[in-house]
Amino acid sequence: AGEGCWMEPGTVSGILDRGGTQLHTARCPEFRERVGREQAMENVKELGLEGLVVIGGDGSLTGARKLYEEFKFPVVGVPGSIDNDIAGTDYSIGFDTANNTALDAIDKIRDTAYSHDRVFVIEVMGRANGFIAVEVALASGAEAVLVPEVPFSLINICDRLKRQRAKGKRSSIIVVAEGAARAADVADFVSKNTGYETRYLVLGHMQRGGSPTAFDRVLALRLGAFAANRLISGFHGEMVGVYGDKLVANPLSYVLSTQRHIDPDRLLLVEAMTV
Template sequence: MKKIAVLTSGGDAPGMNAAIRAVVRRGIFKQLEVVGIKHGYQGLMEGDYIPLSLGSVGDIIHRGGTILQTARCEAFKTEDGQKQGLSRLKENGIDGLVVIGGDGSFNGALKLAKMGFPTVGIPGTIDNDIACTDYTIGFDTAVNTVIEAIDKIRDTATSHERTYVIEVMGRQAGNIALWSGLAGGAESILIPETEADMDDIISRLLQGQKRGKKHSIIIVAEGVATGNKIGEIIRERTGFETRVTVLGHIQRGGTPSAFDRVLGSRMGATAVDFLVEGKTGVMVAVQNNQMVAVPLEEAVSRPHSLPLSLYELAHSLSI
């Protein structure tokens, strides 16, 4: 192992730059040459490679997004695309690859590993929806972004005595909604993992009004319904003045939290260690605060499980 490459693929997540920095500096520390691949698998296929040095990753640990840019690439899902990518890697003398991204990115990494190319994945997605790891890069920052918005919206909700519905990201996973809802003291949380009980939500709102409650916050993951739809139902069934806020892509950007900077640094360095040790077709996972190797095949085939105990806790505390 003399020369390795790193790429980011899929949706960006705060902390990816910390991981890139760690891959580069750990690689150089271990006497490796490190190359960055721009624009994900598209760049891998097209040969969009750039050398990375100690200086090139200076002052990036605090920046959101990814300095390598990212993209989704349909062509790489084909056998021809994968062969083209593998050929490009070999043409550039690359001996190992680190892929930072989510499950779609890991499927591509797994294909390369099965073709015999040393590949290690790093879970980077704000949804925290990758199996076999306690946390993914970007999740903590995204939750804190939502919490900041909830706190500000609550000030207005209190002042105007309104009900606010806040729509957050999460098409198939409700982690952002659940964690931010619990931390933000939301009255109700709607997530894809449980069936939305509008009767219960309406009942809680009406009970709150009877005991003198002047405002409420409802968090809904986009995979359940649009915030506007939930707001419309609440208005129709309660008559309450209801406002809707859709946070959208503001949840993806921003300065990464200290947790995500440390997580990205640990995962990036560990990925290099795994390649040097000869491990391939694995993902760097954090389990019980320890960095472990999990087969990529297991990570992409097993469904992500959300801790429903947190949902039950939030439900019991929001009475």
């Protein structure tokens, strides 16, 4: 049987300001196969569970959908992903915290970049999309942003940096989503094609930890309560989310078959704000 524990006041007290997963959940390769899911259902029955609120990204929500469709087991999904690439919601839990973690690092790097007339290339998470990269580039006033979804020219970026230097700009920040390019490669290219001292920094897993922002805490509370109410009220096989400030629910089949795209206007705004 699977391991389980009752979540009581003493268990959950004091975790509101902690990042990561307090349930210590992780990927389960066995769940990809039918026999693994059958074992999961046996565990669920032994634990006496009547339904599941599944928090996570594409993998977790796919697993939830399988349990619902194959075994008719009541499930409701909650979007939890720093990548913010889940359809059916404007925001996923963790996205805002990851943005602020990256922004704090870039603000500090900007100080040293300015002091020493350097170009810094900052690599943020985003293997298949550039949601974090674009948001952080806007908030930090970055001179350029590279994302997997949009083709880019490093030569054009170098030309832009040269124009900015000619106007008196002493330092530059380039934000790169990990799926677009390696920060080390971009830094090497920029250095060779501009002659500017160029450094790079890979933020990595620090974006997955840290105390959640106020926005993420409130979002998690709202979505969690809404998911529990939906489950108890008999609405299953769906994921809760937020559009604007309104709580919504969409079928998991829709969420998992729909691709979420970055807003092209935000990319244009990064360029427009470059001075």
